[in-house]
Amino acid sequence: MSLLLRWFICGAALLGSATAAVAQSAAPDAPTxxxxxxxxxxxxxxxxxxxxxxxxxxxxxxxxxxxxxxxxxxxxxxxxxxxxxxxxxxxxxxxxxxxxxxxxxxxxxxxxxxxxxxxxxxxxxxxxxxxxxxxRPLQLPNDPRADTTGTGEQYHLKKIRAYQAWDVTKGDTSIVIGIADGGTRFTHEDLAGKNQLNRADPIDGLDNDGDGYTDNYYGWDFADHDNDPERARNPTDLTHGVMVTGVAAAATNNGLGGASVGYLSRYMPLKIYPSTPQGSFGGYEAIVYAAEHGCQVINLSWGGPGAPSRFEQEVIDYAALNHDVVVVAAAGNTPQDLDFYPASYQHVLSVAMTARTDVRSSVGTFSYRVDLSAPGEGIVTTLGITDTDYTRTGGSSFAAPQVAGVAALVRSRFPGYNAAQVAAQIRRTTDFIDNLPGNVAYAGRLGSGRLNAFRAVTEQPYSARVVARTASPDRTYYGPADTLRLAVRVQNLLRELPGLTVTLTSLSPYLTVRQGEFSTGALATLAEAGNAAAPFQLAVVAEGVPLNTRAVLRYRLHHEASGYSEDQYETLLLNPDFVVLDANNLRLTLTSRGNLGYEATNPSLGEGISYRQGPPLLAEGGLLLATSAQRLASNVRNDQRGTDADFVSQAQVRRLPAAGPADQRAEGRLRELLPPENPRAVGVALRQQATARAAAPHQNYVLLEYQLTNLTADTLRPLHLGLFMDWDLPDDPARNVARWDAARHLGYVFDAPETIFAGVQHLAGGQPSVFSLDNSADAPAGPVRLNDGFSRTEKWLTLSSGTTNATAGPPTGTDAAQVVGAALPYLAPADSVTVAFAVLAAPSLTELQAAADAASAGYQQVPTAIRPAALAGVRLYPNPTAGPVRLELPATDGATVRVLSVLGRQLATYHFRQATASLDLSGYPAGVYLLRVETSAGAATYRVLKRP
Missing domain, CATH: 3.30.70 (Alpha-Beta Plaits)
Known part of the structure; x- marks a missing residue:
């Protein structure tokens, strides 16, 4: 992902009253x-x-x-x-x-x-x-006056019924909770002796257990890369980890300080925040270590909102699936409905915070990804500046370790449960709080309820879960009027279910469930069932879907006779700011700002350009528009380590109904940012259209058509439009070769083994141009050097140099890119002109050339048979032609035939008096021409395609 996201430590040290806790635990404005x-x-x-x-x-x-x-x-x-x-x-x-x-x-x-x-x-x-x-961790107050709280203030233990739970089980010293946080204080009176030791690797300068960590007897510091997981002993260093540890695993029943939810459970200190300038965050490395070193539960009291990371999800999966670890994470202190990571990842118990009264804390995050809630205000725990200090604190950072402590108790009480079953046991034994007056507005977004430790270690509830889903079509988004099917697999996690009905409901007015229920029959523990034979059916409404809508789906798993009911949620993206054409072998993304493949280079905003479901072929694609180096607009990279954003959307790109031979069509409108916002504006509005056809011979290209309209009071002379395409063809993008097929007006790139070819063909509008570029770090000196950026002067050169820079990379290849464009002699005020291209791909040069020929014919849509005349008595054939054109003219006093370019420039004039005549277009380049026939009965203009 390329967006910088705002991440925050989930807890803040809050001193004094619960009111103060609420006031001070909001996330800071600075990104972390x-x-x-x-x-x-x-x-x-x-x-x-x-x-x-x-x-x-x-x-x-x-x-x-x-x-x-x-x-x-x-x-x-x-x-x-x-x-x-x-x-x-x-x-x-x-x-x-x-x-x-x-x-x-x-x-x-x-x-x-x-x-x-x-x-x-x-x-x-x-x-x-x-x-x-x-x-960067959220720094915590260290006022020594916060160190005293008195006794009996751990209200959260009574609230979650921890005392009754301990009558059933106090956990076990074999259950270890990994605390990935700011380090510990081994000598604190309520933590001393509770940490897990790695007796296989005593401190002797050797890696005795061969795990790659030397002397990791006490744990590990993943931030400073050493074997000391203790927080630095200075008054300004982070105590957050000590506080979290105290909630989950402080010594209980020792006559000192407070009690921890985990009671006898031990903890493993994993320091992830640096104490030195050379250090760096080590949270995900700590998760892997904890999973590999015997932690059955891991607590993560950190995170933040934003988009997910595949790397981070894989680390979570490694812990939960490879090593059967219960992963618990704080849902966040941002008082909004949002996804918060790592809490919102799959295989994580996401914990929101509540106030003393069980209502949602006014500073807590809420969302459909929350699994359950726990008290998060006024939590009394160890502080860690001295060996005897305690504090009252708050935040979801301190709700999560309560759940981690209960997870340790459940693992001790039900040793046969796997991690998914432990999580299900905790979710299904909470106290329902959605009906409280302060929570009604957040129903479904505080999880299943507030944590209840006693119920978690005593009850035998039902619980099932949607564990897999397959969408058809399988996309990252769905557009207006799209339909889709969802096949899901449900697993029974706990006691045998006599039956299960799964009902799918849309919570969005823009997504309709047409068929949304199936029954599984009886399910034994850990058995699975699905609806692949009759999937759920859904439809997006045709109109009025706001841009980038996130539609929430609710799976309700229930069995009426037993009273069992459980909800699970999923989110779908509707009506994104791009469309994907995939009717044929070429899969192409077109954005509302005119980029191809992706919005700029962000792979989360688009699906790229690929061929036959293969790997992406394009790193970056977009528009260049200019009359000079001083008046130039683009939406591609620049020489300031960024991307130009000179075009804005006026009408979102959208799918159009199929028409004629086109299986898919898309259209959008955009224009430049205009003065004074953009003093270098050319002054042009664009309408972009894309067309894809599935039938042979049209299956290897997508047509792109741009209608340019002059918004200024001056004639734009000259005017250039081009497509910048930074191709990266597999398997080695550093060995691509760029070439130009002058006969077909085709710029293309291929890999050195010649197994894949891709390119852009100029079809109509102006004179074609091409500029092939070497994007490699060791590119030879030349007029354009992409490796250090793409300046406006260089962009102008690629548009205005004709076809003099047609190749790059031979014989061994390079990191190649191309600009294929059109040079228009002029565009008068308020006039419009259309420029057309085809984007193509094929496994061989012969097939690429065939696709280019098909694109030329396909764009014109001129039949091979004689077209009915627009002027009585006039016929032209063959059309398309390799050169000769036969004319049948009305028997009048003669006819004048003018040969025009597609821009209307007159190329030749002929006068005929006979009823049949011939023209020879062999001397003209391949392309589209207009024949204007004038007789005494009137005039008509005919389009003729000249083949290469």
Whole structure:
């Protein structure tokens, strides 16, 4: 992802009354999540053999093509988790992940992470490539007056019925809770002796247990990369981890301080915030370590809103699925309905915070991804500045460890339960709070209810869960009037269910469920059932769907006779700001601002350009429009390490009904930002149209048509429009070759082994132009050097240089890009002109050329038979033609025939008196021409396609 998101520590130290707790626990305005400079994380695609066979221990080797690319860039790749074991066959079938495929990439100074990230994504060798994020902790007050609270103030223990739960089970010292946070204080009177020790690796300077961590006897510091997980002993260092630990696992019944929910359970301190300038956030590395070192529960009291990360989800999956860990996370302190990560990831118990009265805390996050709630205001716990201090604090940071403590109790009470069953047991035994007056407005968004420890360790509830879903069509979004089907699999997690009905309901007025129910029959514990034979059927309304709507679906799992009912939620994106044409072999994304493939280079905003469901072919695509270097607009990269955004949408790009031979059509309108906002504006509005056809020979291209309208009071002379296409063809984007087919007006790129070809063809409007570019770091000196940016002067050169720079990369290939454009001699005020291109792909040059020929004919839609005349007695054939055109003229006193370009420029004039005549267009370049026939009976204009 390329957007910087705002992440926050989920708790704040709040002193004094509960009122003060509410007032001070809101998230700060400053963003706390930043991409680590010069670092990426990526995951290799698993080889086909990996799917069903175990692989050798250790990380998967890098493909040679990637090693070569990294060498060119001076980048260094290393396994992110070199000690991670490959999942067993059984775990793999359950969705476990192989972290041996994950690598961290360090870039040299001055190298653009975005550029290398795109290179990785387009190589076809990686599943994802993302920034690696660091998180700045929210600093906490350290006023020593906060250290005293008196006794009997741990109201949350009574609220969640912890005392009664302890009468049933006090947990067990074999149950370890991993606390991935700010470190611990081993000598605190209420934490001393409660931490888990790694007795297999005593402190002697050796890695005795061979786990890759030397002397990790007490735990590990993933921020400063050493074996000391204790918070630094200074009054300004973070005490957040000590406070969280106190809630989950402080010593209980020791006559000192307070009690922890986990009672006898132990904790593993995993320090993830740095105490040195050289340190960096280590939260996800700590999760992997905790899972591999025996933690049955992991608490994550940190996170923030925004988009999810595939890398982070995989780390969660590794803990939950590979190692059967219950992962608990705070839902956040942002008082909004939003997704909050890591709490909102799959396989995480997301915990929201409530006030003393069980109503939603006014500073707490709420959403349909929340699993349950717990008290989060005025929580008394260890502080950690001294060995005897305590504080009253608040935030979802301190609601989550209560759930982690209960998870430890449940694991002790029901040792046969797996992690998913433990989570289900806790969800299904909460106290219902949605009907409280303060919670009615948030019904369904505070989870199943408020935590109840006693019920969690005593009851035997029913619980089922939707564990898999398959959508058809399988998309990341759905547009107006789209229909889809959902096949789901449901697993019974707890006691045997005598029967189960699954009902799907849409909570959005823009999404309708047409068929939304199925029954499973009786389900044994851990048995599964699905509706693949009769999937749910849904439809998006045809009109009025707001842009980028998030529609919530509710799965209600219920059995009427037993009274069992449980809800689960899913979100679908409707009406996004782009469309994907996929009617044929070419899958192409068109955005409302005129980008191709993606909005700028953000892979989350678009689905790229691909061929036959293969890897993406394009890193970046967009528009260039100019009359000079001073008057130029674009929506592609610039020379300021950013992207130009000179075009704005006037009408969202949208699908149109199929018409004529077109199986798919899309249309949108955009214009430039105008003065004074953009003093360099050309002054043109554009209507963009895209057309895809499925039938042969049209299956390998998509037509793009741009209607340009002059908004100024002056004639624009000259006017250039071009498509910038940074192709990255697999398997090695550094070995692509760019060429120009002058006869077809076709600029194309192919890989050095010549297994895939892609390009842009100019079809109509103005004179064609092409400029092939070398995008590599070691590109030779020339008029345009993309590696250090794309300046306005360079953009103008690519548009205005005709076809003099037609090739790049031969003989061995390079990182190639092209600008294919059209030069229009003029555009008068208020006039419009249409420029047309085709985007094509094929597995061979012959097939690409055939696609280009089909695109020429397909764009004109001129039949091969004689077209009925618009002027009585006039006929022209053959059309299309290789040169000769036969004319039948009315028997009058003669006819004048003018040959015009598509822009209306007169090329030749002929006078005929006979009834039949011939024209020869062999001397003209391939393209579309207008023949204007004038007789005494009137005049008519005919379009003729001249083939190469």
């Amino acid at each position: 999540r930043t991409a680590r400079p010069g670092v990426l994380v990526f995951r290799l695609k698993a080889a086909p053999a990996d799917a069903g066979q175990p692989r050798r221990p250790g990380p998967v080797a890098l493909p040679a093509a990637l090693s070569t690319t990294f060498k060119v860039f001076g980048a260094t790749a290393r396994p992110k988790f070199p000690q991670a074991a490959a999942p067993t066959a059984a775990r793999r079938q359950a969705g476990a992940v192989d972290l041996g495929l994950v690598y961290e990439l360090t870039l040299p100074a001055g190298t653009s992470p975005a550029q290398l990230r795109q290179r990785l994504l387009k190589s076809g060798l990686v599943e994802y490539a993302e920034p690696l994020y660091d998180y």
